[in-house]
Amino acid sequence: xxxxxxxxxxxxxxxxxxxxxxxxxxxxxxxxxxxxxxxxxxxxxxxxxxxxxxxxxxxxxxxxxxxxxxxxxxxxxxxxxxxxxxxxxxxxxxxxxxxxxxxxxxxxxxxxxxx
Amino acid sequence: xxxxxxxxxxxxxxxxxxxxxxxxxxxxxxxxxxxxxxxxxxxxxxxxxxxxxxxxxxxxxxxxxxxxxxxxxxxxxxxxxxxxxxxxxxxxxxxxxxxxxxxxxxxxxx
Numbered sequence: 001x002x003x004x005x006x007x008x009x010x011x012x013x014x015x016x017x018x019x020x021x022x023x024x025x026x027x028x029x030x031x032x033x034x035x036x037x038x039x040x041x042x043x044x045x046x047x048x049x050x051x052x053x054x055x056x057x058x059x060x061x062x063x064x065x066x067x068x069x070x071x072x073x074x075x076x077x078x079x080x081x082x083x084x085x086x087x088x089x090x091x092x093x094x095x096x097x098x099x100x101x102x103x104x105x106x107x108x109x110x111x112x113x114x115x
Numbered sequence: 116x117x118x119x120x121x122x123x124x125x126x127x128x129x130x131x132x133x134x135x136x137x138x139x140x141x142x143x144x145x146x147x148x149x150x151x152x153x154x155x156x157x158x159x160x161x162x163x164x165x166x167x168x169x170x171x172x173x174x175x176x177x178x179x180x181x182x183x184x185x186x187x188x189x190x191x192x193x194x195x196x197x198x199x200x201x202x203x204x205x206x207x208x209x210x211x212x213x214x215x216x217x218x219x220x221x222x223x224x225x
Contacts, residue, residue, distance in 0.1 A: 031211045042217040043159070043203060056212060091158055095211060101147060101166075102211050106158035 002026070004107035006092050012113045018080040021110045024073055025094030033093040033104060034067055034077050043091070049075065082114045116141050119206050121216035130225050134191040138204030138216055141185065147207040148180055148187045153218065154200045163189060194223045 005024040013019055025032045033048040047057040052069045060067070064083070069075040079086055089111050093104040120139050128134040136150075147166055151159035165171045165178040165187070177190040187206075191198055204216040 033211075043215040045212060045214070048212060050211070097211065101149075101164050102207065102213075103161045103164070104211075104213065106160070109158055 004092055004094050004105055006090075006107035006110050008110060009108060010111050010113075012115065013082055014115050015083055016081045017114075018078065019082045019086075019112060019114075021077040021090050021092075021112070023075045023077070023092030023107060025075070025092070026105055027073070029094035029096045029105075030072075031095045031097065031102075031104075032069060032075050033095075034075070035091040035093065035106075036088045037091060037109075038088045046077070079112075082112075084114045087112055087114050117216075118142060118214045119204055119216035121202075121204050121219050123217055124220040125222055126219055127222045127224060128194050130194060130196060130223055132194055134194045134198065134221055134223070136189040136191075136202050136204075136219050136221065138187045138189075139185055140187070140204075140206045140214075142206065142208065142214075143182075143185065144208050145185075145206045146209040148178070149205040149207070149213065150176075150178060150187075150189045151203040151205060151215075152200045153203060159203055191221075196223045196225055199223045 007022045034046040037043045046059045047067045049069045067077045089109045091109045092107045095104045150163040153159045163178040165180045171178045175192045179188045201218040201220045203218045205213040
């Protein structure tokens with residue numbers, strides 16, 4: 001089975017440009033998470049969805065960031081306008097609610113560099 | 116105070132020895148505790164989870180939980196060079212949301 005798919009794998013852009021990151025969760029999973037990882041701040045949860053509905057966006061750093069999940073198999077994270085401090089690896093993860101535990105499966109990540 | 120704290124390391128352990136990784140958390144309402152392994156340039160993957168006080172063993176890995184002390188640890192027995200990675204501790208209040216520590220970088224020396 002395919003795991004979580006993210007695109008692009010690498011993105012280099014200039015400050016002020018719009019960036020769109022894409023994620024396809026594992027089929028059948030009803031939770032989707034967007035994380036950002038940097039050396040300084042570690043792995044931070046930005047936002048997560050349940051059944052395509054945003055549940056908690058308290059980790060979204062500012063209004064320049066937005067996320068959507070139009071259907072169960074696709075989500076986007078958009079940064080507009082981008083800034084150099086947004087440079088990081090962005091991970092998408094998915095899970096489904098079990099009685100016992102909630103394992104999150106991570107995608108390969110998108111490495112974003114904003115010049 | 117950070118919600119989940121780990122010693123960032125690096126922790127260096129000789130091959131065949133026991134590696135001990137520690138994590139403390141601040142939220143007493145936390146119910147589930149996870150250890151993820153992340154190889155350099157790769158994504159995190161779950162290796163252990165624990166809910167109850169005490170020890171949980173899976174192969175060479177043992178997770179230990181002490182809720183009174185708000186402390187979680189991971190022991191890796193017979194350490195192998197392939198265990199060299201960053202280990203992330205994650206904590207949940209019972210919902211799907213996880214809070215991750217900064218991670219401990221572990222190096223196993225042949």
